Amino acid sequence: MHAKLLTQEKKLHDAQARVFKSIDGDNWTSGDDSTVRADIEKLHSRMKSWAKVHALDAMTEMGELGPEDLVDFIMAVSQVAGAVNDSALHTLESFKSPRANKKSPAILLQALLAHNLYRDIVGRPFFAIDQQVNxxxxxxxxxxxxxxxxxxxxxxxKMLRVLNTPLAENEVGKAAIDAFANHRRTICYHxxxxxxSSPMKHLLKPTATREEAEEVFKSLELIVQSAGELSGRLWSRKTSLSTQGLTELKDTPFKAGSKMLKAHALHKLYDEEDDRCDGFAVRVVVHPAVLGYGSSDGDDYKTARVWMKAEVLLVEPTGGKSGEEVEDDGILV
Known part of the structure; x- marks a missing residue:
């Protein structure tokens, strides 16, 4: 009997050791690079689908904004879209041009959503702990x-693993983990x-009833919650990440086969080797580039690898390019 108990204890100890060894590695959080890329792409697809469903059908449908709302909206858009002729108002009007009018709302809505989520949640390891950005x-x-x-x-x-791990040694630990998970969900809800209620709201279709508005919000909250969970998994790894948006990419000309930029589907490039947009400037960063650093062993944080290319809308910088149509305001169509 005693020998049987010792055998059972040894099996239990070995099982626990295997579990905690797996936690000490990166596999339990978000897998290898291919899994990370799949998770990031999944979030990207959800944001894109949400924007398509809930964005205005045309920029000209956006109501006239008061002075303060107009300034706030222009400032928000300027974080994802480059200026046209160095004029904020000209930039806004360019999205209402005949060819851009129906495409712009969903593109800008997706761009603003991605920019905010990566800046404030996915890109911040302690977003659910620190009340302030820094x-x-x-x-x-x-x-x-x-x-x-x-x-x-x-x-x-290690700190984030302990807070995000699905395992605990006792009931007190389980309660603490559940409490942190609830806290993170509350942060994401707010x-x-x-x-x-941000300037992004001006790009949303109007809702007829309170119930419809609540459905739109709930679908948005689910995306934010997913971003929070992804942030927890990614930053629980020993690898690190950074993002590159308009600030970092605005002066980077597009080139076929770019490791950092992916032309938006509206450009209808045949494949990554299609060079019809070579030399074009970044007009809108629809989704930031996501870069990974380091390894599961905690080495090599100097070398970046691309987990996801930046999805960008491009514009011919000077004049038109053969075979392409360009609006007078410089919007590629």
Whole structure:
């Protein structure tokens, strides 16, 4: 009997050891790079579908905005779209041009949603912990990075693993993990509300009833919750990530086969080797580039690899290119 108990205890101990060994690696969180890319693409597809369903049918349907709302909307759009003729108003009007009018609302809505989610949630390891963007944990992380990069990422990863792991050794631990998960969901819920009432709202189709409005919000919240879960998984890994949006990409001319840029489907390029848009400038960053750094062993944080290319709408910088039509305001159509 005693020998049987010892055998059972050993089996239990070995099973626990295997579980915690898997937690110590990166596989339990978000898998290898191919799994990470699939998760990012899944979020991208959900944002794109949501924008298509809920965006205005045309930019000219957007109601006239008051002075403050107009300034706020222009500032929001300027985070994802480059200026036309160095004029904010000209930029806004360009999206109402005959050829861009019906395509612009969904593109801008998707671009603003992706920009905000990656800036505030997916790109922030401590979004559910620190109340401020550069909170105490972020500042400590930056200090540790300056001292020992590998150990800093190990600390960040370990802390988030403990908070996000689905396993716990006792009921108190399980309760703490559940409490943190609920806290993260609450943060995402309030963030979804802030997005729903942000300048992005001017691109949404009007709703006839309160129930319809609640359905639109709920579908948005589900996407934000997914972004929160993805952030938790990604930052629980020893790998790190960064994003590149309009600020980083606005001066990067497009080139066929680019490792960083992917032309929007509206350009109708045949494949990655189609060079008809070579030399074109980035007009709108519909989805930021997502870059990964480091390994599951906590090494090589200097070399970036592309987890997802930036999806961009392009424009011919000077004049028209043979075979393409260009609006007077420079919008490629």
């Amino acid at each position: 909170g105490a944990n972020w500042e400590l992380f930056q200090t540790l990075l300056r001292i020992n990069e590998k150990e800093a990422h190990a600390w960040r990863s 963030y979804a509300h802030s997005l729903y």
